[in-house]
Amino acid sequence: MVFSSLIFLFVFLPAVLLSYYITPRRYRNVILFAASLFFYAWGEPVYILLMLFSTAANYTLGLLLAGCRVKGRKARPVLWAAVLINVGLLCFFKYSAFLLQTVNFLLGTSLADPGL
Numbered sequence: 031m032v033f034s035s036l037i038f039l040f041v042f043l044p045a046v047l048l049s050y051y052i053t054p055r056r057y058r059n060v061i062l063f064a065a066s067l068f069f070y071a072w073g074e075p076v077y078i079l080l081m082l083f084s085t086a087a088n089y090t091l092g093l094l095l096a097g098c099r100v101k102g103r104k105a106r107p108v109l110w111a112a113v114l115i116n117v118g119l120l121c122f123f124k125y126s127a128f129l130l131q132t133v134n135f136l137l138g139t140s141l142a143d144p145g146l
Contacts, residue, residue, distance in 0.1 A: 031072045042069065080119070087115050 031038050046065040053061050063085075071078045091112040098105035127143050134141055 031069065084116070084119060088112065091115075 031042065042065075046061070049061050049065070050058055067078065067081065070081055091108055094108045095105050095112070097103075098108060127145075130141055130143050133139065
């Protein structure tokens, strides 16, 4: 499903908006989170666990950062952990195929591309 598809515009979006506005304010983020996961899973269900991991890691590290501000601790290591996790995931999924092709070319090997 893409943003310009008819099913998104006339089924998914109205259902999410209706659910969002009839839900008490306290639970609206839960509706948006569930709708986002559903939308993502519609296109690439294989990566839903990755999305859950990324969300949980970022949420946890965000809470730790907020705790550092309140308790006066240094937040820099937590911030670096968050940046490294996110940039690491991005680099892995964006450049792993290129890196494998380069290694195969330079070493004359035939390592299989996992198709990420």
